[in-house]
Amino acid sequence: MRQARDSFLMFLKDNLDSSIALHAVRFDVNNPNAALLQNNAVNITFTDPVYHNKVADQPVHIDICHEDELTALSWSRTVWDLMSIRMYTELKDYTSPSSPTQPGGAIFWKDTIRFRSVDSPFYSHLHARLSLYHTLH
Amino acid sequence: MSRATAIKNRVDTVLRKFTPLERTVYKRITTRSGGNDFIGRPSNVTVSDTLFDPQPFYEQIGRRPVSGGRDKVETLSTGTGQLTTDDYAFTFSASALTMADIKGAAIQLVLKDSSGNAEVLNIMDYDPIAMNSIVIALTVYARSTNRP
Numbered sequence: 120m121r122q123a124r125d126s127f128l129m130f131l132k133d134n135l136d137s138s139i140a141l142h143a144v145r146f147d148v149n150n151p152n153a154a155l156l157q158n159n160a161v162n163i164t165f166t167d168p169v170y171h172n173k174v175a176d177q178p179v180h181i182d183i184c185h186e187d188e189l190t191a192l193s194w195s196r197t198v199w200d201l202m203s204i205r206m207y208t209e210l211k212d213y214t215s216p217s218s219p220t221q222p223g224g225a226i227f228w229k230d231t232i233r234f235r236s237v238d239s240p241f242y243s244h245l246h247a248r249l250s251l252y253h254t255l256h
Numbered sequence: 257m258s259r260a261t262a263i264k265n266r267v268d269t270v271l272r273k274f275t276p277l278e279r280t281v282y283k284r285i286t287t288r289s290g291g292n293d294f295i296g297r298p299s300n301v302t303v304s305d306t307l308f309d310p311q312p313f314y315e316q317i318g319r320r321p322v323s324g325g326r327d328k329v330e331t332l333s334t335g336t337g338q339l340t341t342d343d344y345a346f347t348f349s350a351s352a353l354t355m356a357d358i359k360g361a362a363i364q365l366v367l368k369d370s371s372g373n374a375e376v377l378n379i380m381d382y383d384p385i386a387m388n389s390i391v392i393a394l395t396v397y398a399r400s401t402n403r404p
Contacts, residue, residue, distance in 0.1 A: 125295040132294060143294055148401050149286040149303065151364065151378040216292030216299070 120168045123177045123226045123253045125213040128163060134201050135161070139194055144182075158184045158242050161194060170255065177226075177251040183234075188243035195234050195245050206230055210253055226253040260390035267393050268349045271310040279367040281308050281346070283353070284376065286362050305366055308352045316342040317397070344377060348394040350384075355391060358382050365398050376401045 128143055135141060140160035147153045156162045162182040169176035181198065185191035207227035211219040228249050237244035282305040291299030346365070357363055358379060365377040377398035385393040 128295050145296055148376065213292065213295055213297060216297045
């Protein structure tokens with residue numbers, strides 16, 4: 120499951136334009152801000168992992184928060200353009216981050232990403248939820 | 257010396273008289289380097305605890321006044337009856353904790369007792385007390401990482 124998370128994060132980080140800030144939301148007792156959504160960024164949050172002996176499921180939330188609604192909309196299109204190229208990416212093991220290995224297999228997702236607007240008086244917020252399917256190694 | 261600076265020095269003197277309390281307070285800075293911190297795999301994580309000087313005064317916010325003094329409430333009861341730790345209010349000397357410190361993303365507060373037990377707190381809010389554009393003291397509200 121950790122491989123799926125790392126692989127998806129690095130897939131986005133390596134392929135999204137550097138002008139789009141990417142924030143991995145994660146609870147870390149030594150990093151209080153890591154668990155907070157970041158404004159003017161594409162936030163990635165992993166939720167309830169589902170283990171299965173054939174195809175496991177790692178749900179992921181994509182929260183695009185930006186002070187400008189049109190930029191948030193543009194970023195949602197950019198994320199879709201990237202993820203719709205192939206609907207999958209290689210599964211990699213990042214235990215050694217500088218030299219990831221490929222245990223085999225891929226993580227894949229369905230061909231629809233539905234964004235919902237989240238009301239906020241402070242910023243524009245688009246939220247999408249999808250599943251990352253993969254086999255466990 | 258300006259009046260604000262004189263008052264700030266007086267705050268330091270008062271704090272030294274009333275502190276330290278049962279537990280001493282440290283500033284914790286966590287730094288990560290190497291590896292890939294973006295996916296949560298930094299190769300080197302260092303935690304540095306620095307003793308505040310002067311020590312701040314602190315109390316738990318839930319303390320309520322009762323006849324003859326205050327009743328210390330260390331825990332709160334949630335709607336399900338679960339006990340959880342109360343939030344803390346700190347009064348810091350502006351010499352010990354600066355606005356730049358507070359706004360730093362990696363700062364946490366740590367309470368340590370004489371046995372070495374430690375409780376880590378995250379800063380939730382702060383309220384600078386200023387005079388003539390000089391911060392003379394800081395009120396900081398912090399929540400224990402033990403709190404669910």
